[in-house]
Amino acid sequence: MERGYRKKRLNRQIPEDEIITLENVTKSYSSGAPALNGVNLHIKRGEFVFIVGDSGSGKSTLIKLLLRELTPTEGEITVLGYNLKRIKHRKIPKFRRNLGIVFQDFRLLKDRNVYENVAFAQRIVQTPTREIKRNVPSILATVNLAGKYKNKINQLSGGEQQRVALARALVNKPTILLADEPTGNLDPNNSWEIMKLMEQINENGTTVIVVTHNREIVNAMKKRVITMKKGVIIEDEEEGMYIDED
Amino acid sequence: MRISSFFYTLGQGIKNLGRNKWYTLASIATIGACLFLFGIFYSIVTNFQHVVKTAEEGVSVTVFFNEGVTEEQILAVKSELEKNRPEVREIEYVSADAAWEGFKEEYLGEYADGFTENPLADSANLQIYLKDVSMQPALVTYIESIDVVREVNRSEVTANTLSGLNKLIAYVSAGIIIILLLVSIFLISNTVTMGIAVRKDEINIMKYIGATDFFVRAPFVVEGILIGMIGSAIPLIIVYFVYTHAITYVASKFTMLSSLLNFLPVEVVYKELLPISLAIGIGIGFLGSFATVRKHLHV
Incomplete structure (x- = not known):
């Protein structure tokens, strides 16, 4: 069985423009049904993908696997050429620098101002100060926050906070932007603003993966939609729609 | 970095x-x-x-010798102890005359003039200071076994x-x-x-x-x-x-x-x-x- 898997993996050449590959990925925790069950998924460079599904459908587990926060119980995950099942602990930071991540709860550093929050991401990957001073204002202009760079985080609205988080995710010029429920805490106007920004980022060549519950947005944007239920992908459609749960 | x-x-x-x-x-x-x-x-x-x-450093053992023991013999004991007993820090030789001078100064003062010769003729002694007071009993036993030694004075209580x-x-x-x-x-x-x-x-x-x-x-x-x-x-x-x-x-x-x-x-x-x-x-x-x-x- 194990041998068969390996043979299959080796036989199949990953196409050059495919940057995320999941083959028969199963993730089970110590108890209960597996969170992911034999998932196959291929995402190409430059795609815009929605992942939808109820809580418990396996979306979060999928995101965690893509971030290499978790490793699969079975199957193979390859992201940007890194085999995430075999990657060494000390190589993980280098891998993650290719990803930009946005969370539902923003996860900003509340004791620092807007500029410092974005610069923080650059400091961590050891960008020279000279470049940080150039990059941060330019990315803040992209998310329409150029005028608020000195504000403390708690002086901002939810939508503004999420834009800071987006700027932080983008400042290191990631290949893939992963957004986990980015509009979950936002009103419709702010949600749309964030989604428009993401679309714009995608048009500039970044692969964007958005996990969401927001039906209107998914249905209006006409992007690829992957629907998950109980750990399996039940639907994967270009220009897909949000499928109602019966 | x-x-x-x-x-x-x-x-x-x-x-x-x-x-x-x-x-x-x-x-x-x-x-x-x-x-x-x-x-x-x-x-x-x-x-x-x-x-x-x-x-501890002030605690010493005083060794007195038999009548007629010469200064050379005492000095021989001194150098022998210095060489073979590692616990010894310092040995001071006090001749009979020095002992008398010290005694005069301390107790008699001007009344000492009446003495014409040294009444402490046989009180030449060695003052031994130790590195470690706890070694005193062993050293005393050893010194008492030397045949020219008359008496060993020690301050056992202090040492212990x-x-x-x-x-x-x-x-x-x-x-x-x-x-x-x-x-x-x-x-x-x-x-x-x-x-x-x-x-x-x-x-x-x-x-x-x-x-x-x-x-x-x-x-x-x-x-x-x-x-x-x-x-x-x-x-x-x-x-x-x-x-x-x-x-x-x-x-x-x-x-x-x-x-x-x-x-x-x-x-x-x-x-x-x-x-x-x-x-x-x-x-x-x-x-x-x-x-x-x-x-x-x-x-």
Whole structure:
């Protein structure tokens, strides 16, 4: 069985423009049904993908696997050429620098101002100060926050906070932007603003993966939609729609 | 590591102190309180040991010889003891004349003029000072077995008391220092855990963005070291002033004791207390932050 898997993996050449590959990925925790069950998924460079599904459908587990926060119980995950099942602990930071991540709860550093929050991401990957001073204002202009760079985080609205988080995710010029429920805490106007920004980022060549519950947005944007239920992908459609749960 | 990253790390470590004011204060207070007690205790113990040691150095064994034993024979015994008995620190030869002079000076004064010849003709002796008082009984037994020796005078009680006291101080000091260290490690690991809990999100974000373990850890370790340094500097300064004032106060209030209580100057105490305290403070700060961050690195 194990041998068969390996043979299959080796036989199949990953196409050059495919940057995320999941083959028969199963993730089970110590108890209960597996969170992911034999998932196959291929995402190409430059795609815009929605992942939808109820809580418990396996979306979060999928995101965690893509971030290499978790490793699969079975199957193979390859992201940007890194085999995430075999990657060494000390190589993980280098891998993650290719990803930009946005969370539902923003996860900003509340004791620092807007500029410092974005610069923080650059400091961590050891960008020279000279470049940080150039990059941060330019990315803040992209998310329409150029005028608020000195504000403390708690002086901002939810939508503004999420834009800071987006700027932080983008400042290191990631290949893939992963957004986990980015509009979950936002009103419709702010949600749309964030989604428009993401679309714009995608048009500039970044692969964007958005996990969401927001039906209107998914249905209006006409992007690829992957629907998950109980750990399996039940639907994967270009220009897909949000499928109602019966 | 880039120079700019180095300064960033250093700067973050310093800023972290201000960002978590209460955590910082709690940690500094904990380390400070422990090292303050340590400093006070250390000063008392070193002074005690100093007093005991000074007293020990004054303890001597006096060896008297049989009638008719010549100065050459006595000197031969002296050099033999110096060569073969390692516990001997110093031997002083007191000739019969010197013994008489000393006796005259001490007890007779001008009345000594009536003596025409030395009444202490056979009291030439050796004053033996030991390195370690506890070795005295063995040495005395050995000297008594030498055939030219008439008598050995010793101060057995003093010797035993002193070596016993010295041992007691050593045990008590070791015990109290161990208790202090355990208490401080317990308190510090608690405060560090508290501080890390506050910063868990920050560590988490850093890991998601792609920070190396080293980069995540470095500001916390800088912070820990700074806390350790401040936490040891404050009690060192306080103990310095307390100590100088205490010894001048005691010396002025209890003048009759001044010959017995020979206090060490603060510089001598600090020659060891300063590096030990700094090492303990910085060591605890370093280990506390290093070990606690480690738990949160596997994200």
